[in-house]
Amino acid sequence: MQAKGGYQGRFLNVNLSTGAITDLPLDDDLVAGYIGGKGFGARLLYDMAEPRSDPLDPANPLLFMPGPLTGTLAPSMREAIVFKSPLTGIYGDSYHGGLFGPEIKYAGYDGLIITGRASAPCYLYINDDQVEIREAGFLWGLDTYQTYDRLYQELGDRSFQLACIGPAGENLVRFALIDASPHRQAGRCGGGAVMGSKNLKAIAVRGTHGVRVADGARFLAAVNQGLFEHRRTPGYTALGTLGDIIGHSEIAVIPTFNARQASFPEGAKIHGTEHYARIWLRNTACMCCPMACSKIGVLRRGPHRGTVCDNVEYESLALMGTNLGLSHLEGLAYACHLCDTLGMDTMSAGGVIGFAMEALEQGDLRPQDVEGLDLRFGNHQAVHKMLDMIARREGIGDLLADGVRTAAQRLGGEAYKYAVHTKGLEQPGYEARALPGHALGYMTGDKGGEHVQGYLAHYESYGYSWRGKPVERFALEGKAELLIFQQDYQVGTNTLVKCDFVKGMDEGRGGPLPATFAEMLSAATGLDSAARDLYRVGERIWNLTRLFNLREGITRQDDDVSYRAREEELPDPPVKGRKLSREDLDYMLDDYYRLRGWDENGVPTAAKLGELGLIPDGQALGIT
């Protein structure tokens, strides 16, 4: 059955090697099985990427995928960017809010498929049907903010929306990000390096098409219901994601000093209210979002006085702040701003610099390796310098630019013991040992140790209820089931592409309920959709990305936490003595595989795949 709205009916397909620009009609089966966003991206990536190819092989696609509700009145919709990750070597995606994703829809496309490699720096110009690959030598070398200024000057039209990379993406830093209007970052997994490897500095898009919805009155009713549900809780409107840094230290969940501990003694200095008192200027919101979690600030003290920047967000604060021991608020904010302008993921950057700090303490790096830089925990000036060296691959920065896993391998010796990652993705801002169910999310994440799709941190930290019972923080029982429930819903709604902060199914959290998102989708597309379908599609995609990763060679042994989390006890109360033993991890993993319908090696059974329509029922899989 064909969709009557929500979709534009075609992808824009650009081969930068040949210069070919074509439309690719949207396939009804793709719509039925994968909805949009991450779903489209995962399926296209699976089908297009040569198994075990170099992630930066020009033939591999970079996929910009808004969803069927992106560009409509539906609240809090975003865009997925999907690619094979140069940081992890497996499936990679990242999400961003703002106005770039909707504009792709307005230009008349359900997504951008970009392959090949331009012979010289270029930018992609999209003005409805006028699509051109344009010379971008004048942009090369500029940071992301400068790129916007210069490109807007060139275009002479502020109604274009932009995406671009910074110097880090140009230099193939493997955790380089893609920045999208108005400076929202798709940070994780190194999409910026993929873009850089294609010699693609920026994309400018402007569209005049609307997004038709199948049943306007029904859609509007669903939107208003969604807005009502949005309003049940204040969410991140006032203080963004920085609500309670002191509290996070008190209950000991925040990675500190390269994840050696889970509480930061100086948390009060970088507590949320401090950021608001000293930096905050204003709130901004994504398309139709009443939450407005995004905050703009300005530095008012120190050498970077006058710099307008984003307010620091939680994950950046954890990895770049507590994890590096930075308690100088402006110094921390400027470090995050450098990541934004140079174009690097704050999380991986914090992970890799924390690793370098510890390597210096351990003697695995010597002072002369870092050119005498006083790179110790707490020194924000050294962090600023090191960020620049990484982005430009200067000196030791060249080593760190490949991520913590590769850096540890190259250093050799026992450096692997303090390389904190899963499958090459640096650990997010909740310490694995402090929250075992959340850690199972790191172990099983389709893009490595990621925190969003399997987000159990609030259940375990705050004792949210699930199925009528408060979740017990350190219990192992039941965590796999709750995690699967979360993963399937988050992945299922990453097809829309809804915001991660909008989870009506969590107690105590705001946002439209699953049934309301399903109703918006039905009304917009004219295709029947129910909440259970979102979970089901999520499960299908999760199995597909698993197949992708198995094809790339991952095994049960890769579904792990870091060495540190497994072997070293946390030192700080109330988590003193905690680690994740092999037995505990195996207990949770066995449970998880079983509930997923995967075998003991983490391979989806033919029966499960058949049930999901991924292969004909009972057919052999061909993955060893």
Added chain:
Amino acid sequence: MQAKGGYQGRFLNVNLSTGAITDLPLDDDLVAGYIGGKGFGARLLYDMAEPRSDPLDPANPLLFMPGPLTGTLAPSMREAIVFKSPLTGIYGDSYHGGLFGPEIKYAGYDGLIITGRASAPCYLYINDDQVEIREAGFLWGLDTYQTYDRLYQELGDRSFQLACIGPAGENLVRFALIDASPHRQAGRCGGGAVMGSKNLKAIAVRGTHGVRVADGARFLAAVNQGLFEHRRTPGYTALGTLGDIIGHSEIAVIPTFNARQASFPEGAKIHGTEHYARIWLRNTACMCCPMACSKIGVLRRGPHRGTVCDNVEYESLALMGTNLGLSHLEGLAYACHLCDTLGMDTMSAGGVIGFAMEALEQGDLRPQDVEGLDLRFGNHQAVHKMLDMIARREGIGDLLADGVRTAAQRLGGEAYKYAVHTKGLEQPGYEARALPGHALGYMTGDKGGEHVQGYLAHYESYGYSWRGKPVERFALEGKAELLIFQQDYQVGTNTLVKCDFVKGMDEGRGGPLPATFAEMLSAATGLDSAARDLYRVGERIWNLTRLFNLREGITRQDDDVSYRAREEELPDPPVKGRKLSREDLDYMLDDYYRLRGWDENGVPTAAKLGELGLIPDGQALGIT
């Protein structure tokens, strides 16, 4: 007692004649008596303006006045612009949202006081303490959108916020507007002409200061309470102010064909959902507002295809749409966009063009007077041409540029009979005869026939309850009391400066309650404030602007509706036969004066003024 937060402690005082740039310390008595925003503006204007002076006299001030909560986390704060109106000759103000008002605070000022007249076109450059009057010949003649583009190019820094005028302001069109980042309009009363008369094309402001609040924790609690109250109703999030144009025609409240009737047969063609289906692109929000009533759209059909514009809002739709009989949706939207780019109030422009259309029908204008333009109701192309002629004062446009009252005087004969205004301000988008209490608001408005401070339209249209009883639409009894309640609160909170759409004291409307705003104010400033104080300050300001207007020569006879509303019966059901008789008007006005503590001529009694601290108790007033 001195404020401990919310204020920056000084105004920026710029004399464009002499080039003098000084700080004016903020006076504690001014804070105590007038809070900010409209209060500061009204007091400064009263004290600075020479009685009965030409509104465009260089000595008269143009006052940009944010409030004590503007630039804080408090939701939905805006800015007041106060001046003597060149359209009405009396007190004038207008309000805008967006980011310009907060930025004045960030630059370290509680407001801008601009006097004098530059010898050549200039713009005011404010970068914290660096303030310069800069040459602006390169901007003169540009429309508002072009001015932003060119000025941002000149500044090379998108973190500046801008205000500017268009060609209409340069040409002293008496209903020219001031446009402020990001294209929010202070439309009413001709502030743009005041700015133009000073040779001031634009203001660019950028600041790095924060706005200190006295008690951070208490303030944050009040903000969260305010956000909670904001969320009780969806307000204008989904469809902006265009919720129900068909309904407005059915109950007959919307001025149509130069206010000859109150229903538009073709309302369905310009109903809100049509705008969303055909034009809408995205929502935008002012500082910290979870409502996001503002909508950006694009024209997708016709000769202006590709033009990015604001979605039409209710008052513009009424005056430029139904009042001119425009049922061509894109034609209507482009007419409103022309007003935005040329820099004119859509409401007055619609009023004056409706007047011209009727003058052509009546023979008071001849075809050759409009250069053969087919300026009949419903012809959007002729409207577009006439808007351009008005902004440039070409041909008949020069006459219309002075507003409907002056145009009727110049045409002479019986033209006054269809000049629809009060005190020179063209009637807003609710027909006076259809809503008598709302009409009393037009009669008594301090800036003439205005609709926001005395907004009874929803009470009368929808039967909202007040003091436990539904308000009866056509009753006269009790309307004065309800109106005073509304005026005092709106004016009192126009000191903060809160948004007009946020009225927690109205049943069925969203927004923080009066006590919550008072609590935010107390927590931010450290000065005790209660809800009753907001009403009381509103009453003080309302009496002060009355004194201003009496000083300018207004009398009871000016507190009137238009001739048409008084003498001609509405033709359309369910309001067929309705008009506002002299007796009915006098009944309401007597009631209003009495409840206000004004004498039978509408002059505040000495006792009332003494009670409000405006003059020492019992002292003679000196106004005849």
